[in-house]
Amino acid sequence: MAYLNDNYLKLKAGYLFPEIGRRVKAFCDGNAVAAQRLIRCGIGDVTEPLPAAVTAALHKAVAEMGVRATFKGYGPEQGYEWLRAAIAQHDFRDKGLDVADDEIFVSDGSKCDCGNILDILGHKNKLAISDPVYPVYVDTNVMAGHTGEANEAGAYGKIVYLPCRPSNGFIPEPPKKHVDVIYLCSPNNPTGAAATREQLQAWVKYALEHKAVILFDAAYEAYISEPDIPHSIYEIPGARECAIEFRSFSKNGGFTGTRCALTVVPKSLNAQTKSGELKPLHSLWLRRTTTKFNGVSYIIQRAAEALYSDDGKAQVRGLIEHYMGNAKVLRTGARKAGLKVFGGINAPYIWVRTPKGVTSWQAFDKVLNDANVVITPGSGFGSKGEGYFRISAFNSRANAEEVSRRLQELKW
Numbered sequence: 001m002a003y004l005n006d007n008y009l010k011l012k013a014g015y016l017f018p019e020i021g022r023r024v025k026a027f028c029d030g031n032a033v034a035a036q037r038l039i040r041c042g043i044g045d046v047t048e049p050l051p052a053a054v055t056a057a058l059h060k061a062v063a064e065m066g067v068r069a070t071f072k073g074y075g076p077e078q079g080y081e082w083l084r085a086a087i088a089q090h091d092f093r094d095k096g097l098d099v100a101d102d103e104i105f106v107s108d109g110s111k112c113d114c115g116n117i118l119d120i121l122g123h124k125n126k127l128a129i130s131d132p133v134y135p136v137y138v139d140t141n142v143m144a145g146h147t148g149e150a151n152e153a154g155a156y157g158k159i160v161y162l163p164c165r166p167s168n169g170f171i172p173e174p175p176k177k178h179v180d181v182i183y184l185c186s187p188n189n190p191t192g193a194a195a196t197r198e199q200l201q202a203w204v205k206y207a208l209e210h211k212a213v214i215l216f217d218a219a220y221e222a223y224i225s226e227p228d229i230p231h232s233i234y235e236i237p238g239a240r241e242c243a244i245e246f247r248s249f250s251k252n253g254g255f256t257g258t259r260c261a262l263t264v265v266p267k268s269l270n271a272q273t274k275s276g277e278l279k280p281l282h283s284l285w286l287r288r289t290t291t292k293f294n295g296v297s298y299i300i301q302r303a304a305e306a307l308y309s310d311d312g313k314a315q316v317r318g319l320i321e322h323y324m325g326n327a328k329v330l331r332t333g334a335r336k337a338g339l340k341v342f343g344g345i346n347a348p349y350i351w352v353r354t355p356k357g358v359t360s361w362q363a364f365d366k367v368l369n370d371a372n373v374v375i376t377p378g379s380g381f382g383s384k385g386e387g388y389f390r391i392s393a394f395n396s397r398a399n400a401e402e403v404s405r406r407l408q409e410l411k412w
Helices: 006-010 016-030 032-036 052-065 081-095 110-120 136-143 197-210 281-292 298-306 310-336 360-371 397-409
Strands: 104-107 127-131 159-163 181-185 213-217 243-248 261-264 270-272 278-280 341-343 349-353 388-392
Touching (some): 016 032, 016 360, 052 298, 052 310, 081 298, 104 110, 110 261, 127 136, 181 197, 278 281, 310 349, 360 388
Parallel strands (some): 127 159, 213 243
Antiparallel strands (some): 104 261
């Protein structure tokens, strides 16, 4: 008899977004007329077409694949040199940040990398994870056996939860106790909050003092509009000795359906063996990548490269302006509806407090049934997300305006 991974049995419920999908399907199956007017503002999936520079690059790369002389088979597992060089130059070195080409690893998604990074981190690490936050951080650690069982509130043993509340601007402070691995997401999913330079300095200081590793998810950095908010953890002195950064082309370039992302692992970042010897994580991540991954396709990497062209950059700015325009419309509508609103300034997410006495899933059901709009219940992001819900700004302007109107018509 084969044995299964018992750690999966510790997961308390289905992953958040499949559960939302199940409820929405049940609603649509039982409400054919209402289903026709359904607007989805739940999952953070983009809606606008790929930039023209990207589609042109895709067509060119597809044509190359149809000619023997330019056909490409297996490429470098960690990404083609020309894409890694473009990323390192445009995203980092042009901004005065010390990141080498070979410290860039191209992948098929930052979500994947946030889970896969656990392959090179040991079981003894004490984890610190924000609450609320993107569920993948917690769930992948449960699956890997890095946590204890969950209690009745859904909190897992061996995780230090970092509460994010209005009082701290939804950005966690370093804990008083020691931890080894820290998950930070800025701009944050789901709250839309972005860490200030001073807040990130405090975290880098803590990590260096405790010899901890920060896993910094910067998937939404392109949406930062306030000039004093860092786009990268490497803007903070000392971060190259304590941080790994994850980025994605999904939300800035619209690559949710084409899949391309990157992870930065500095060669100056070390972790210790069981015997206390320091070893670089860069070489381990390289070995993990070349062993378990065959690389992102040539066609998609050429598409990602096009985002760094002058036309590509301008078109990305247009996409971001569109979605952040939606965010402004949704923020205004939720406020006019009498709701307390956060986020939507440096990220395409609106974080809304539910009316008094209404749980986040009750709010989900009410908005679905009465307004025919899909939102995301805050409790799906952690216990401190209870009493809130998230509205995604990824939509057409017409839909954002309609959602704003419907929110104002709701009777709580």
